[in-house]
Amino acid sequence: MLKVKFKNYSLAFLVSALIVPSLAVVFVAVLGMINQETAMEAAVSSYVQDLAENMAYQLNADFSPYKLLGDAANYPFFAWGPSMPGWVALIGIDGTVITASPGAANIASIWRPDIPAGQAVRVEDKRGAQYTLAVYPLANNKGYVVAAVSWSNLLGGLVKVTRMWPVMIVLMAFCSFLAIKLLWNMLVFPLREIANEIDNFTLGHDAPNFDNALSEVKEIKSVHKALKRFAQAAIERDNLRNSYVRDIVSVQEKERVDMAREIHDGPLQDVTALLQQIHMSLEDDDARPRIERTEKLAKTIVRELRALCDELAPPWMDLGLAETLTELAERLSQSYDVEVIAELDELNELENFETSPELRLSFLRIFQEAVSNAVRHGQATEVVAKVYKDNLNNLVLEISDNGKGFDAKTANLTHEELRLQGHRGLANMTERMSLMGGSLSVISKPERGTKIIASVPQAAS
Amino acid sequence: MSIRILLADDHPLTRAGIAEFLRREETFDLVAEAEDGEKAWELINELKPDVALLDIRMPGMDGVAVSQKVKLSNLHTATIMLTSYDAQQYVMASLRAGARGFVLKTVSPKELTAAINTVASGGLYLDPEVASVMGGEDFIPEPLSTREREVLLLAAQGLSSKEVARRLFISERTVQTHLASIYDKLGSKNKTEALLLALKYGVVTLDELLDSPNVEG
Numbered sequence A: 001m002l003k004v005k006f007k008n009y010s011l012a013f014l015v016s017a018l019i020v021p022s023l024a025v026v027f028v029a030v031l032g033m034i035n036q037e038t039a040m041e042a043a044v045s046s047y048v049q050d051l052a053e054n055m056a057y058q059l060n061a062d063f064s065p066y067k068l069l070g071d072a073a074n075y076p077f078f079a080w081g082p083s084m085p086g087w088v089a090l091i092g093i094d095g096t097v098i099t100a101s102p103g104a105a106n107i108a109s110i111w112r113p114d115i116p117a118g119q120a121v122r123v124e125d126k127r128g129a130q131y132t133l134a135v136y137p138l139a140n141n142k143g144y145v146v147a148a149v150s151w152s153n154l155l156g157g158l159v160k161v162t163r164m165w166p167v168m169i170v171l172m173a174f175c176s177f178l179a180i181k182l183l184w185n186m187l188v189f190p191l192r193e194i195a196n197e198i199d200n201f202t203l204g205h206d207a208p209n210f211d212n213a214l215s216e217v218k219e220i221k222s223v224h225k226a227l228k229r230f231a232q233a234a235i236e237r238d239n240l241r242n243s244y245v246r247d248i249v250s251v252q253e254k255e256r257v258d259m260a261r262e263i264h265d266g267p268l269q270d271v272t273a274l275l276q277q278i279h280m281s282l283e284d285d286d287a288r289p290r291i292e293r294t295e296k297l298a299k300t301i302v303r304e305l306r307a308l309c310d311e312l313a314p315p316w317m318d319l320g321l322a323e324t325l326t327e328l329a330e331r332l333s334q335s336y337d338v339e340v341i342a343e344l345d346e347l348n349e350l351e352n353f354e355t356s357p358e359l360r361l362s363f364l365r366i367f368q369e370a371v372s373n374a375v376r377h378g379q380a381t382e383v384v385a386k387v388y389k390d391n392l393n394n395l396v397l398e399i400s401d402n403g404k405g406f407d408a409k410t411a412n413l414t415h416e417e418l419r420l421q422g423h424r425g426l427a428n429m430t431e432r433m434s435l436m437g438g439s440l441s442v443i444s445k446p447e448r449g450t451k452i453i454a455s456v457p458q459a460a461s
Numbered sequence B: 001m002s003i004r005i006l007l008a009d010d011h012p013l014t015r016a017g018i019a020e021f022l023r024r025e026e027t028f029d030l031v032a033e034a035e036d037g038e039k040a041w042e043l044i045n046e047l048k049p050d051v052a053l054l055d056i057r058m059p060g061m062d063g064v065a066v067s068q069k070v071k072l073s074n075l076h077t078a079t080i081m082l083t084s085y086d087a088q089q090y091v092m093a094s095l096r097a098g099a100r101g102f103v104l105k106t107v108s109p110k111e112l113t114a115a116i117n118t119v120a121s122g123g124l125y126l127d128p129e130v131a132s133v134m135g136g137e138d139f140i141p142e143p144l145s146t147r148e149r150e151v152l153l154l155a156a157q158g159l160s161s162k163e164v165a166r167r168l169f170i171s172e173r174t175v176q177t178h179l180a181s182i183y184d185k186l187g188s189k190n191k192t193e194a195l196l197l198a199l200k201y202g203v204v205t206l207d208e209l210l211d212s213p214n215v216e217g
Helices: A002-062 A065-074 A076-080 A151-155 A157-200 A218-283 A288-312 A315-319 A321-336 A345-349 A357-376 A415-420 A424-435 B012-024 B037-047 B063-072 B088-096 B109-120 B146-156 B161-168 B172-186 B191-201 B206-211
Strands: A086-091 A097-100 A120-124 A130-137 A144-150 A339-343 A382-389 A394-401 A439-444 A450-457 B003-008 B028-034 B051-054 B078-083 B101-104
Touching (some): A002 A120, A144 A151, A288 A315, B003 B012, B003 B037, B028 B037, B037 B051, B037 B063, B088 B191, B146 B206, B191 B206
Parallel strands (some): B003 B028
Antiparallel strands (some): A086 A097, A130 A144, A439 A450
């Protein structure tokens, strides 16, 4: 939840980061334009006021009223017009245009008798063009001087642009929206999709659907690629683990089957025979010879069960590493009919030396497996096991045989490879050592025998 | 005078069977029974029996540990291991812990009587199954030479042929020849069995084994 909230906040931040500067730019621009227009307005107003006043003063001083009717056009000012874009006109008291500078054609349309004299006002003609004009009356009710400046001519494009600012804001907002939309489509949406995919796929089972590329953005693509690699690695790891678990389960099941068969063929048969002997003893008058047979049978059963226990989990492992390896060497020597020697001089010299049951079991199984391999695959006649501490304080079990050997350089000794090649024994030895935090190495050359070195780090004791 | 006996075994049926037999023998006096090692040690300390029959695997303290305590306390009680385990290393461990006898639970009453009588009179008794006898009860092995005895005692300490050779200033091959000869004379298949048989036949004594330096335990 917290994550989602944070994501929303950061998104809002991102959006405002885009919008706020745009709005600020528009605002500042508008402010500038308004100031500009106010300044212009003030200048224009005083210009038209002065112009109208000056003209009226001149006309009052120079002309007699009659003269006005005919020769007003002689005044060059009326012919040329003012220096700013606009016009001046002389209007009779009834509103008729007596004379006017060029461009004052639409004076009639903007002229209103109620315009206050001597004051600049802003008016609009029928087409919407804006003017600032000032009216100054002539003496003796002879008429009015009207001076006007046309805003559209004066400011031209600038006025139009000023009028455009709402449009610009809309445009800007639209652009921002478009940018955000693009941002959303190219970044936020693909990221959300990726998040969804991560939420929904089962690690180690699914690979993310990578074919429909969600985004053209390089970074999103590499996120996708990394995700895919990660998912595939998880799948591979899971497959490896599954095959490993399958192995363990199948080995377990096989051992159960073997054990059941051994109990069935051995002790179970014997106890059945024992029971038959007891039944018959009960019916015999002279049961003694039969009971003697029964006793022998019972002893056989005990021996069989003892051997079974030794095979499953040798109880003598409790005695210590030296005892375990010595006992095992003597037993293996007898069962394979080869020399199996445990050389434990260095082990016996280690004072107060203690080993964990796990370590003893690991070394026992490795020794067992090594002797079995040496005899069955290498046809060895002598196997020697040594235990010592190396200079890195590792406890090392080294088992060498005089068998055929093999080319250990070309053999791949990773657990998975060994497993696939069916060398489960060697694979298990490696696995046992890695579980103990140690390592197992195999040194062998054809016709040179094999040496197996199992080494486990020891805390200084 | 009857032999005072303590019996320690955590398995009630086995204990009952052995106890029944011990009570039947007139020369034996079963003074106490214990179902674990701690109890056995307490009772031995309190009653000071002549012989203690100890199971190896018991909850708490095992039989070997009890035997070790008896040995360290210098009690006159002779301990016999009574066990289901036939591993020779158990025999060695028991003997090193001061046990005077090692008997499997499958033993016959006659053999158990012999074992108790032997250890009560200061002897050593090993079950025939843990050190199989060649040629029957009255088999007398060919005596070992002095060198062979030395080799056997050193080898029994867990020394390799190489180390034995180094200590006796002879070659490794000579050591192996000696060992082969010892095995042959005693009828053993390996070092541990050779030592057990040597003890059994009195070729070497338990004290010789225990007194020699560098012995583990």
